[in-house]
Amino acid sequence: MAQTVRISLDAMGGDNGAKVVVDGAALALERRPDIVFSLFGDKDVVAPLLAAHPRLRDTASLHHCDVSVAMDAKPSQALRQGRWKSSMWRSIDAVKTGEADVAVSAGNTGALMAMSKFCLRTMANIERPAIAAIWPTARGESIVLDVGATIGADAQQLIDFALLGGAMARVLFSIERPSVGLLNIGVEEVKGLEEVRTAGRLLREANLDTLTYDGFVEGDDLGKGTVDVVVTEGFAGNIALKTAEGTAKQIGGYLRAAMNRSWRARLGYLLARDSFDVLRAKLDPRKVNGGVFLGLNGIVIKSHGGTDPEGFSSAIELAYDMARNDLMHKISNDLKHYHRGRFGARDGSEGDK
């Protein structure tokens, strides 16, 4: 790895345009001065924004793109209109060519995944990419995948997700052997989808050095942080993610209403203000902004489209952590390790693990 971390940005992605991206990059650069940014976007829009951040302007490169992908573009449409030339495509392509270590975009998820797949291709031995989310839990954080790259997954794909998520957990949480659970309904071995049961059996049998398989987990284990990595197919994963976000907002609304019910409550709120600020920070969705596309020949981070500079800088810092700790290399090793074990060639002859 280079001494700097090179991050390519789709400067035109997101609901709020290039200003959020540029201001977010400037914020991230303050905290991680070893980032070198490549920005892709409309020069007439981006260059004036850079002027406000001399340090970013002087260290970043700006690459003009005529085309940007609309937030409501369908994936096929985005590919047709934006392949080769859009700011989104070119930020991903920078990872492919090796000019960047990781790409970040706040553009639309479907288009970003379609382009990432087309440009970077899925890794050998991986059938489908997944989107991994970082989930705040009562114990800290967990990784949940897939939260919406694809609908449905067979047993092998679930195992792939376990390997991908396990490697990411080692990078993100600095633990040797993260615990992995399969999301299911009911914790008895007999319950649940056939493919989830099969994946569970195979993971148990594989007895990997790189992760601990902890069996089935249920929806309420997500908030508890029962395991480091929760594996599921993308439909249930996306529903779970959005349900949790919705529930957090709902309770936030209840709390606000409760603290406005009476003068005593308002006074109590003022007294406890510092604590409410801590709580608010804990629930702040900008803090854990960033879905990580895993299983492709390169890492792409999807930021929330509606985020602000603070939130976008979180996505950048997540990208930084993934690149700085060489997630791609860890994933490759883990996959080799798993497939070696699987085909009974555990002799170390091809080993770099």
Add this chain to the structure above:
Amino acid sequence: MAQTVRISLDAMGGDNGAKVVVDGAALALERRPDIVFSLFGDKDVVAPLLAAHPRLRDTASLHHCDVSVAMDAKPSQALRQGRWKSSMWRSIDAVKTGEADVAVSAGNTGALMAMSKFCLRTMANIERPAIAAIWPTARGESIVLDVGATIGADAQQLIDFALLGGAMARVLFSIERPSVGLLNIGVEEVKGLEEVRTAGRLLREANLDTLTYDGFVEGDDLGKGTVDVVVTEGFAGNIALKTAEGTAKQIGGYLRAAMNRSWRARLGYLLARDSFDVLRAKLDPRKVNGGVFLGLNGIVIKSHGGTDPEGFSSAIELAYDMARNDLMHKISNDLKHYHRGRFGARDGSEGDK
């Protein structure tokens, strides 16, 4: 309907035994004096508990059962050991024979559903029963089904769930034409599972008088209360339900920790105590205790196994509302109405709607 509402109780179901059931029934009777209970369970256990509640003892009938279904019994095992004779079976059977209008059990969900299916059978034109949960929302309450009766559902089964949930919403919320949404990922018509898309198209085309089809909803719409009825297959529904429960607990934990951070926060908490009580009541899972089994020839209510008398009385009152407002009759009518429309015989000749 009888002037009283006759409710059969599985007195032996639940983690905490018959005391919760009997005390819960006594509580419900205070609030709904027109309930007549039939209790099924071990006479030696239940009779002494009834002694503490003269009014309940004098109005209820107690039916001795030797067998009770264990909380960890597998459905097949429960059926083998408990059919015909267990307290669970006999409380359900009382609905079948017409001795009771509705049954309530805090016993294990799998066994209760297996017995309910076996005893009551699914309704004509319904392929599979569903479990409907009442979901507290920012706007009030919604109904979500299926939350775990079966894994997977085809388009017709999803439509069945929409009809069942629609009838329940009319009963529970006293609205003429509840809004119904299909849980999906992404709100564009092109997205999501094939069966969800097909169900959406058919519901739109059916243009029913008994409900308004409002299109796809996402996980975060559950907490918002975007629609009155959210329809999904049981795997995603169960994950969503438990994820929301887990998130609520997690935030409750954050809040407790925040209010203990400093003396100012503790003082603020004391001042705002009334408001926190309101908030706690709003988040109290006992308030919305009760999964409603729909699609069978009779209504069975599943209470949380770990609930207390207050929670069990909520499940009883939910059962009361369903019976008092003749949910079964409304469901039958809605199904007739739908199937008449479907086969082009909308001439009203068989109409009782």
